Amino acid sequence: MIRLEDRQRVATEIQQAHHAGARLAKPCALTGISVRTLQRWQAEQGLVTGDRRPQAERPLPSHALTAEEHARILAVANEPRFAALPPARIVPMLADEGVYIASESSFHRVLRAHGQNRHRGRSRAPQATRTPSTHIATAPGQVWCWDMTYLPTQVQGHWFFLYLIMDLYSRKIVGWEIHDSDDSDHASHLLKRTALAEGIHSLPAKPVLHGDNGSTLKATSVLAMLHWLGVKPSYSRPRVSDDNAFVESLFKTAKYRPEFPARGFAGLEDARAWGRRFVLWYNVEHRHSGIRYVSPQQQHSGEDRAILAARHRTYLQARDRHPARWSGTTRNWSPIGVVTLNPERDAVVREHLQAENKTRLFA
Numbered sequence: 001m002i003r004l005e006d007r008q009r010v011a012t013e014i015q016q017a018h019h020a021g022a023r024l025a026k027p028c029a030l031t032g033i034s035v036r037t038l039q040r041w042q043a044e045q046g047l048v049t050g051d052r053r054p055q056a057e058r059p060l061p062s063h064a065l066t067a068e069e070h071a072r073i074l075a076v077a078n079e080p081r082f083a084a085l086p087p088a089r090i091v092p093m094l095a096d097e098g099v100y101i102a103s104e105s106s107f108h109r110v111l112r113a114h115g116q117n118r119h120r121g122r123s124r125a126p127q128a129t130r131t132p133s134t135h136i137a138t139a140p141g142q143v144w145c146w147d148m149t150y151l152p153t154q155v156q157g158h159w160f161f162l163y164l165i166m167d168l169y170s171r172k173i174v175g176w177e178i179h180d181s182d183d184s185d186h187a188s189h190l191l192k193r194t195a196l197a198e199g200i201h202s203l204p205a206k207p208v209l210h211g212d213n214g215s216t217l218k219a220t221s222v223l224a225m226l227h228w229l230g231v232k233p234s235y236s237r238p239r240v241s242d243d244n245a246f247v248e249s250l251f252k253t254a255k256y257r258p259e260f261p262a263r264g265f266a267g268l269e270d271a272r273a274w275g276r277r278f279v280l281w282y283n284v285e286h287r288h289s290g291i292r293y294v295s296p297q298q299q300h301s302g303e304d305r306a307i308l309a310a311r312h313r314t315y316l317q318a319r320d321r322h323p324a325r326w327s328g329t330t331r332n333w334s335p336i337g338v339v340t341l342n343p344e345r346d347a348v349v350r351e352h353l354q355a356e357n358k359t360r361l362f363a
Contacts (some may be wrong), residue, residue: 002033004050008262011047014038063324065102067111072101073110084258087111092293095311100318103331135168135208135341140300141198143168143341144209144231146175146190147247148182148216149255151271152264160271162254163190165209166247167198169339170300171288172248173279174198178271184219191222197228208233210341212244246341254278291336299336308333 002010010031017027024035033164041047048332077081082090087107094101103108111117137143144165151160161182165175175194179186191209200206209231211217218235226233236243257278265271283300287293294304315330 002051004047006039007050007256008047011038011041061324063322065106069102070110074114074116076101077107077111077116088289089293092145092287092311095314096307098310098314100314130166135210137167137169137339137341138337140167140170140172141200141203141207142205143339144174144194144207145247145341146209146217146246147210147244147251148214149251151178152261153271154264154266160265161186161267162251162271162275163187164250165194166192166250167296167300168210168246169336170296171246171250171291172283172296172300176275176279177207178268178275180268182216184216184221184335186217187216188221188225191225191229191231195231200229200231206230206232208232208234210236210244229290250282253282288317290339292333306333306337 008034014024014027014031018024024038028035030040053089076094077087077090082093085093087104090107091100091102093103101107108117121200128231145168146163146165148161148163151162153160161179163175163179163186164173166172167174175190175192175197177186177190195201206229209226211233213235216222223233259274261274265274283297284295286295288299290295291299291304292308294307298304298307312330312333315333319326319330
């Protein structure tokens with residue numbers, strides 16, 4: 001929109017150029033308007049009243065949310081079980097119960113109108129990431145990621161150490177331990193215990209284990225354990241801090257949970273008790289945004305396909321009830337097929353999938 005003062009100034013300058021002998025099209029083009037726009041301003045009192053679009057009365061669309069639906073959205077979003085969750089998690093959880101009230105954008109719009117759409121938590125906005133080497137997973141047990149992070153204690157300068165292994169495809173925590181020292185023996189023990197729990201001895205192809213370049217994860221005892229298990233090691237590139245982004249994101253989720261003690265853990269057993277609660281919540285209760293808002297356990301066991309199919313049916317039924325509210329297809333609830341760790345380019349993924357299909361064909 002052009003302000004009234006700017007309209008009047010532009011129109012005056014155009015008229016001056018026109019009276020001096022210029023055709024209207026030339027000065028209109030220089031000022032960024034068309035001759036038809038200038039004529040409309042002159043014919044419809046546009047140079048006196050200005051743009052009347054902000055004052056125009058716009059009828060409410062026939063498919064708009066009703067007042068009852070607005071109230072229901074607010075009531076549901078403020079239920080105790082949803083009070084700390086964003087619409088991105090509320091809507092899929094309702095769909096799992098066979099309930100569809102409105103889309104995520106409608107939830108955001110209603111909450112914003114009532115001053116309830118604010119950023120929660122202490123985390124910063126996501127930063128731009130680089131794209132290093134590629135690992136591709138199309139099923140659980142193909143690519144694992146692991147790392148170690150520090151857990152604060154109530155004694156300044158004293159830390160506990162959380163070792164953690166995640167399955168890339170399902171985002172499930174398949175192994176973890178907390179110790180009071182950073183030792184390669186702890187990492188070796190975690191590897192062995194996780195491999196037995198996940199049954200990789202029966203897998204035709206052993207997983208790739210990606211980690212950073214820390215001395216603990218590259219120790220001789222750890223490499224010997226990897227060789228004995230048949231697991232292929234993979235390491236982040238030097239001076240690239242985001243080569244292990246999935247585990248780093250998991251650590252951030254853990255440390256920004258409300259249950260994480262801001263003043264540190266009182267003792268080792270206290271830290272391990274917190275670890276058990278967090279892993280149970282993350283694997284079983286947490287609806288992960290990267291896997292269509294199902295839990296990592298559901299993705300790991302293959303239950304996600306039935307859940308996502310039921311959500312799709314719920315959305316189709318909602319569209320049939322109010323077709324005017326849907327401008328196109330329903331939300332994509334198809335299962336996740338491919339997960340890539342630090343993809344370099346699409347061609348790498350295509351080549352991997354083609355090779356995998358050939359292997360299956362001639363197996």
